[in-house]
Amino acid sequence: MMSVFVRILIGLFVIAHGVIHPVLAFAPQMGQNPPVSGTFWTHSWLLGNGPFVKGLIYALSGLTALVLLGAGLGFMGVFPVTITRSLWIAGAGSSLLLLLVCWHNWLFVGILLDIAMLAIPVFVKNGWFS
Numbered sequence: 001m002m003s004v005f006v007r008i009l010i011g012l013f014v015i016a017h018g019v020i021h022p023v024l025a026f027a028p029q030m031g032q033n034p035p036v037s038g039t040f041w042t043h044s045w046l047l048g049n050g051p052f053v054k055g056l057i058y059a060l061s062g063l064t065a066l067v068l069l070g071a072g073l074g075f076m077g078v079f080p081v082t083i084t085r086s087l088w089i090a091g092a093g094s095s096l097l098l099l100l101v102c103w104h105n106w107l108f109v110g111i112l113l114d115i116a117m118l119a120i121p122v123f124v125k126n127g128w129f130s
Contacts (some may be wrong), residue, residue, distance in 0.1 A: 001126065011076035017113060018068025018091060021061035021098060044101045060098050067091035080128045085121050088129075092117035 045054045068091035074084030096114035099107045120128060 008076055011072040011074075013072075014075060014088070014091070014110060014117075015069050015072035017095070017110075017117075018065040018072070020110075021064045021095065022058075025058055025061040045103055046101050057098070057102060062095060064091060064094045075129075084128050088106060089118065089121055 044053055044057065047056070067087050070079065071084060071087035071091045073079065074081075074087055079087070092114045096111060096118070099110050099114065
């Protein structure tokens with residue numbers, strides 16, 4: 001069984017991972033060699049950069065943030081275990097999809113984190129979601 005303190009830390013980390021998506025979507029251009037001019041990820045190497053694509057990216061980043069917020073709160077004990085596991089998988093999956101569709105080298109760490117988050121409910125059965 002996992003301690004309450006560790007559950008809160010992991011839950012807050014999952015929430016922070018979700019919140020970063022809309023923050024990056026609306027953040028101004030950052031640093032040297034930005035992915036696109038103007039904002040962090042309003043362009044997709046796969047879908048282009050039209051207004052529909054930008055809206056889709058904004059909507060998916062907001063949805064990812066909401067789902068990971070639910071997963072983090074659920075992990076801290078707010079929601080039942082089955083809902084938390086589903087939110088966890090859906091949030092990490094939508095985050096991974098968003099990062100892959102808007103690929104830039106800066107997003108590599110986020111992709112590794114999403115893969116790890118997707119592996120946890122598959123390989124770690126006891127203790128995490130109970």
